[in-house]
Amino acid sequence: MVDLGLLVKNHRNRAGLTQLELANLAGIGKTTVFDIEKNKETVRWSNILAVLRVLNITVEFKSPLTDNK
């Protein structure tokens, strides 16, 4: 799997946002942004999605059955 925490951190930095600013934009608490960047997997899927939405990151699921190239 990908290092989601690092991905978020990099995108956040390129967007010139602090963790607090990103949290506010995503409508979640700063602690959760921190947790996501630390790859804490117990966070809610909805909160991850909220962050990804702000940062223009999309998600794709793949499998041997899935043929989305």
Place this chain on the structure above:
Amino acid sequence: MVDLGLLVKNHRNRAGLTQLELANLAGIGKTTVFDIEKNKETVRWSNILAVLRVLNITVEFKSPLTDNK
């Protein structure tokens, strides 16, 4: 975004698993499997990952910045 719930359901069926069996294999409760298939986004990321692992589904994050083809 993708319909994760449907994706999980399809893969589960192709694997010949019931929701309960998948839940046991993933080490989570049956209710959570049900919730995931219903696209309830408040579930924990870790629980989604546990299900995807059993079903051999991987996750990819993409963005204009990310150039993973």
Place this chain on the structure above:
DNA sequence: TTAAATTTACTGTTATAGCGGTAAAAAAAT
């Protein structure tokens, strides 16, 4: 080097996800 900003870390409280149990509805098998 100092000061300012940001990140990391902890804490107590609150909201709720996760859970097993149960039961009804729906689907599949006989």
Place this chain on the structure above:
DNA sequence: ATTTTTTTACCGCTATAACAGTAAATTTAA
């Protein structure tokens, strides 16, 4: 058509994620 299996739905209870506050550590800027 009837039984069996599976899915959907609802219920309390418990564990814990989410949160704001605070403070220390780290990074950045002046």
